[in-house]
Amino acid sequence: MSDPAMSRTKRPASSVRGAVPRLRDDRELGGRHVILVVLDSLRFDSMAAARPRLALRLGPLQRRWSYATWTGPAHYNLLMGLLPHDAGPGSFAAAWHGAELSAWGRRLGREDLGLPALGPALWLPSALRERCGYFTQAFVSMPALNPAVPLAVGFDRYVSMPRHNDVHAIYGALSFPEDRPSFTLINTGETHYPYATAEEPPGGWPRLPGVHGVFGRLANGQPLTEAEAPAFFSPPHLRELKARQVRAASAMDDALEHLFDRCPRGAHIILTSDHGELFGEDGFFGHGPIHHEKVLEVPFVEGLLD
Numbered sequence: 001m002s003d004p005a006m007s008r009t010k011r012p013a014s015s016v017r018g019a020v021p022r023l024r025d026d027r028e029l030g031g032r033h034v035i036l037v038v039l040d041s042l043r044f045d046s047m048a049a050a051r052p053r054l055a056l057r058l059g060p061l062q063r064r065w066s067y068a069t070w071t072g073p074a075h076y077n078l079l080m081g082l083l084p085h086d087a088g089p090g091s092f093a094a095a096w097h098g099a100e101l102s103a104w105g106r107r108l109g110r111e112d113l114g115l116p117a118l119g120p121a122l123w124l125p126s127a128l129r130e131r132c133g134y135f136t137q138a139f140v141s142m143p144a145l146n147p148a149v150p151l152a153v154g155f156d157r158y159v160s161m162p163r164h165n166d167v168h169a170i171y172g173a174l175s176f177p178e179d180r181p182s183f184t185l186i187n188t189g190e191t192h193y194p195y196a197t198a199e200e201p202p203g204g205w206p207r208l209p210g211v212h213g214v215f216g217r218l219a220n221g222q223p224l225t226e227a228e229a230p231a232f233f234s235p236p237h238l239r240e241l242k243a244r245q246v247r248a249a250s251a252m253d254d255a256l257e258h259l260f261d262r263c264p265r266g267a268h269i270i271l272t273s274d275h276g277e278l279f280g281e282d283g284f285f286g287h288g289p290i291h292h293e294k295v296l297e298v299p300f301v302e303g304l305l306d
């Protein structure tokens with residue numbers, strides 16, 4: 001999963017901090033820092049089972065629904081301003097859509113910012129940078145989000161981490177400008193298969209026949225064949241994998257202390273996932289080409305850092 005070639009700087013995470021460039025023009029400044037943390041593949045019920053403590057300092061744990069089932073399209077939705085939604089029966093989809101985009105004004109502390117502020121591109125990083133003078137930065141961990149993809153548009157700083165599962169390296173590399181607000185996207189993969197934190201040696205990760213090779217081929221942009229698909233997993237193996245994701249979610253809650261130490265007071269923090277994961281439900285494992293309730297059901301917490 002680690003792929004140093006994906007790093008734009010090809011330097012260790014600790015050296016990507018750098019200095020935030022000063023703003024050189026007089027765009028209308030204002031608004032609060034916003035940090036969007038995406039715990040890749042984390043199911044709602046896995047986070048609930050992890051009994052988070054620090055996350056609840058921000059707000060209650062909500063069950064919401066992602067717009068997409070895979071990392072790439074889910075992040076495109078997030079950066080279009082479409083955070084996981086909680087629309088239910090009786091909602092008019094178009095009305096809900098408008099209300100959710102307008103809610104960005106509240107998050108940013110700029111009630112004048114809403115759907116119109118996104119502009120014709122409907123792209124949050126560009127709108128914040130170009131209209132509001134925000135400093136925009138992203139620290140991403142999954143190969144599907146590497147700096148060559150269009151998702152990187154609109155960011156002043158876009159860093160692919162050398163390891164897919166080292167959120168502490170991301171938190172340690174964060175810096176925030178003092179003269180203007182910032183928007184930060186963080187994607188980390190501890191809660192993605194194989195559900196391992198950076199502290200766990202790879203030798204202890206679950207060994208699933210074929211799957212490691214499959215991920216290696218995907219990371220290199222190579223097509224897969226039917227014959228490469230791994231055999232399906234046994235029920236005990238699936239239960240073990242689910243338990244690993246719960247433990248990874250608990251570790252991500254503990255790691256929030258590091259984030260809270262780094263973030264400016266009063267920042268608006270959003271903690272969510274890009275999609276869920278299936279652990280054998282209806283015969284499926286994983287996410288992606290599976291439109292199942294548990295792939296779309298994700299955790300969502302947001303609030304101000306006091």
Ligand SMILES: [Zn+2]
Nearest residue numbers: 040041071274
């Ligand atoms: Zn993902």
